[in-house]
Amino acid sequence: MHERVEIRLSGSGGQGLILAGIILAEAAILDGKNAVQSQSYGPEARGGASRAEVIISNINIDYPKVSNPDVLLALTEEAMLKYKYDLQQKGLLIIDSGIEKPEDSYKILQVPILETAKNQVGKIIVANILALGVLTMATGIVSKESIEKAVLERVPKRTKELNKKALYEGFKLGKTQ
């Protein structure tokens, strides 16, 4: 893997992207790598475009911010338009099917994250975990075992099964491409 991989997870406030970022970073640590997680931090607690950023590396991470993401996940069009400006030309853009696909030269993976969370898993609220499944399969940045362990350690006990199901649906969606 690269010395330093930069991932940006974006969507609207309240979609649980910061939690997703934390879980992704924890999965990387479980894999024995270094990880730094940070977030944009606005005054609004809900709504608006929000992002979480994770840097994963085999060596020490000094500069803690994402400058040119290798991967951008966007769950809403607003977030995609706001945050794709500095995605690397060879980067990967993962977007929800509800978003109009941009005419960019990035590698684009468009999958029905929100719809699957709502209809297959049964709760739109687990879209963040489902997205992590997609991202894991599409990038191989963290191992499936570690992301599963990290998810189960972070989510509330009574939602473990639901989140596990979401993660596995994400794995499936990530693999289909």
Added chain:
Amino acid sequence: MRKELQKYFRNDKLPHIWCPGCGHGIITGAVVRAIDNLKLNQSKVCIVSGIGCSSRAPGYMNFNTLHTTHGRALAFATGIKMANPDLKILVLTGDGDCSAIGGNHFIHAARRNIDITTIVFNNSIYGMTGGQYSPMTPKAAFATTAPYGNIDRNFDLCKLAQSAGATYVARGTVFHVPQLIKLIEKALKHKGFSLLDVVDICPTYFGRRNKMSSPIAMMNKIREMSVTVRSASKMSEEELSGKIVIGEFHEERVPEYTEEYAKVIEKAQGGN
């Protein structure tokens, strides 16, 4: 000074800095007598003050004494009481210190019902800085910063304390000293936030500017204007105008803050 009271004073620091006829010495004497009557453990008493003439009192008193910043005595005292609830905490404060710069700390200490006895040396003026009007200066009174008469409306500290949540509220005066000592004893025995508003005299700054330059004239004014809570209850608002209502206004038993926090500790450590 009476022999049995000497141990409560730092005798090498006396005489105090207060002007002739200043009521601060009377209140300080009453506090010490109340402590003696209750036989409080001297090494477990902690007296905290802010800034101003009255806040010099702890310096003369032989206890754990803390002379803090202007208006902040209750904040420091809250830290002490929280950390060590075994200590008996008194806050000695002036009317400006307590109700202006320290007003916010005052209402929140009352709201928490933390076990602190606050005694306000209420002489209606800033003495240390030379006679400016305070939130307790009566309307139309004169002060160096109110040369045309004070237009500010003044606080009723007892009403403020009670509505903020204080669980013992009383008012005494430097004229009615035997009653004052009893009120201080009651306040000290009360578990929770107790406020004692003590109507005090400042002949030097308040008196001179308001045609009462002698302490005797100021004392006479207190004597004339004082009515008991009981008599006041039968008087109209008009009749009460300008009067000083003295006695106990409020007393209730409400869970005390540090006792409530002890329950938080219990809960956090696995109890219920």
Added chain:
Amino acid sequence: MSKKIILMQGNEACVEGALAAGMRFFAGYPITPSTEIAEISAEKLPKLGGKFIQMEDEIASMGAIIGASLTGFKSMTATSGPGFSLKQENIGFACLAEIPCVVVNVQRGGPSTGLPTLPAQGDVMQTRWGTHGDHPIIVISPSSVREVYDMTIRAFNLSEKYRVPCILLMDEVVAHMREKVELPEQSSIDIINRKYLNPSMSVYKPYMDYDGDGIPPMMNFGDGLPYHVTGLIHDISGFPSTNADVSKDLLNRLMSKIYNNLDDILEYENIYTEDAETVIVSFGSTARSVHRAVYLLRQEGFKVGMLRLKTIWPFAHKAIKKLKQTPVRNLLVAEMNFGQLLETVKASAEGAFRTYGLNKYNGELITPQEVINKVREVAKHA
């Protein structure tokens, strides 16, 4: 053996470090970006029998920790921007009355309400001179989550040892980022506690330099002999004095107890400075960008190094002095402000180096690329 490796937020590491150092009292008031420190303290302190209180404002919080410290509790408060401004008067009280306490300031953009959620390093001078009058103070600044943990412990140790408020100067980046950390076992941590007076003494003079080290031993309120503490200039017995010699002697002792112990207090890190022509001075999260830039520039063959200050105040003049014995010609001071530390570095350099500032104050962390660009520009001048 160390504890398990986990992902931890800077503000969380601050509380963990404080608890490891023995903090048992926290008073605070919510303010971004320091609030998590209060929230986590509220949860964790009572579990250890410690006390947490949310006061009515920042002023009260500072007063409360001074009060608690006087009863023997290791005490801390945490704040940011406007809240740090409000604490200044009582920080001065703690300096003069020599009450150990730790004040965490998570810097955000200012002045005034400024940029509450965004990073800055604009409080460098306020930490030194925020309260009025001449006074000593110790300010230390971490660059990583693990260092937040270590430095919070160090803040308590320094504060207890020297009876001085110690300010942990963080910034929003370090406070809010989560990072992999490996915390040490409690048994491997050095803890320093305040000096107490031999309890057999029958008279206690709270400001008497019994041991000749400039640091008077303490006694807890309620533990025995009554004594007086005041924010007025006081003599060795603790009582107010306006005597000229008393005033002079007290201020001299307050200053010398810090300035006689600089070897113990000052910490800094030199990276590639031995052969560098340009050295970048930085601290806090900015130092991480600088580190990245130095790494990249070295790969290109640039003779560049960095000096990272861990102790901000007192200023590490000796670190600048040592650079005078190296080939360094340029000093570049990178900070998220208009150049607050730059002025001190310039004075310390005494003309021995060309000094430049790299200053950013738009609510964003300085990037490695910006550092690289500035180093190239400086190299052209040379």
Added chain:
Amino acid sequence: MTQKNIKIYIDEKACKKCGLCIAFCPKKVYGSEGGKPVIVNLSACTDCKLCELRCPDYAIIVGGENIE
């Protein structure tokens, strides 16, 4: 009712001559000598101790036991 062996001690060094004791003694026990209280009518004293309690400077002791 008067008590025979009541003594009043005035600490002249502590007294700041405010006159409160003289003015407010219910039995007019004190007279003034250049502002300082002097005892002019000891037999009238009822041992009420108001002068002692109201003295801002702790300069008065009323009663037998503590007086040298």
